[in-house]
Amino acid sequence: MKQIIALLLLILAGPTSAAELTIALDHSRTTWQTAELLKHPAAQTVQIVDDVSYKRNMTYRAVPLAVLLPGLTVQNHVQAVALDGFAAELAAAPLLAQSGAQAWLAVEDPAHPWPPLANGKPSAGPFYLVWTQPQVSGISPEQWPFQVSTIKQLKTVAERFPALLPDPALAADDPINQGFALFQKNCLACHRLNGAGDAQVGPDLNVPYSPTEYLGGDFLKRYIRDPQSLRHWPQAKMPAFAASVLPEADLELLVGYLKHMAARKTGAAL
Numbered sequence: 001m002k003q004i005i006a007l008l009l010l011i012l013a014g015p016t017s018a019a020e021l022t023i024a025l026d027h028s029r030t031t032w033q034t035a036e037l038l039k040h041p042a043a044q045t046v047q048i049v050d051d052v053s054y055k056r057n058m059t060y061r062a063v064p065l066a067v068l069l070p071g072l073t074v075q076n077h078v079q080a081v082a083l084d085g086f087a088a089e090l091a092a093a094p095l096l097a098q099s100g101a102q103a104w105l106a107v108e109d110p111a112h113p114w115p116p117l118a119n120g121k122p123s124a125g126p127f128y129l130v131w132t133q134p135q136v137s138g139i140s141p142e143q144w145p146f147q148v149s150t151i152k153q154l155k156t157v158a159e160r161f162p163a164l165l166p167d168p169a170l171a172a173d174d175p176i177n178q179g180f181a182l183f184q185k186n187c188l189a190c191h192r193l194n195g196a197g198d199a200q201v202g203p204d205l206n207v208p209y210s211p212t213e214y215l216g217g218d219f220l221k222r223y224i225r226d227p228q229s230l231r232h233w234p235q236a237k238m239p240a241f242a243a244s245v246l247p248e249a250d251l252e253l254l255v256g257y258l259k260h261m262a263a264r265k266t267g268a269a270l
Helices: 002-013 034-038 092-096 175-186 219-225 248-262
Strands: 020-025 028-033 044-048 058-064 077-082 087-091 102-107 127-132 148-154
Touching (some): 034 102, 077 092, 087 092, 127 148, 175 248, 219 248
Parallel strands (some): 020 148
Antiparallel strands (some): 020 028, 044 058, 077 087, 077 148, 102 127
16 A cells, blocks of 8 residues: 555656756846746757767657857867766867767756666756767867756856966977867866866866876876776766777877876965
8 A cells, every 4th residue: 555655656746846947148048947947949859879878779858058158169169067076178169060970968858867877866958969970070078068947158167267378488389288178178078177167076187196197107198098997986977988089199289288287286276
């Protein structure tokens, strides 16, 4: 009898509560409810091949992200903040692109929840930034933030966090500056450096020590390629960066930036 009553209560309670997403641009601020996005005129059913988070093909009800960012230009910059503190730094140009890779805001329907990301973990909802044809434009896994709660327009990373900048005497196309660009794309969503950044997931990558100072030889590169091969524990969150995502030449550039910054620890961060 108790089981029957519990089942009836669950049915009467209805689906899981809907969520809301805040999009804060320089000229506007909008809060979207789940139901509004699911019924949005631009909403479509999209097929995602080899979804980054679920590691398999997935189908979502989604809205083209560009539609939700009115007035944003390709020169702008936004940040997608997740419920767990993950803060993806995103140049606006790929989000607004009409060809190649296309960004979509996938919306979890409370009546038909997505599967958990792993045993004992929640789903990628309530809102998840997914991409069709990501390989065409070199979209990295860090550009697939899930459990998104806020998308906000900000100044560029370089403007907000000068402590991340390489030596200003270097040319714009210097390999160190190329590595800095890769750091922003692949690392800054989880890590800070010199105390600078908004992420709250992983450790600072320069203070008190840079990993280039305590992981000798090729161990740092091996760690980036497959973290669990060097440090294995069940709750580890850092993903593996395969060569298809971070080619060997890019990995060299990224490590070069970290080595450079090891000599540029800021006094405020020490």
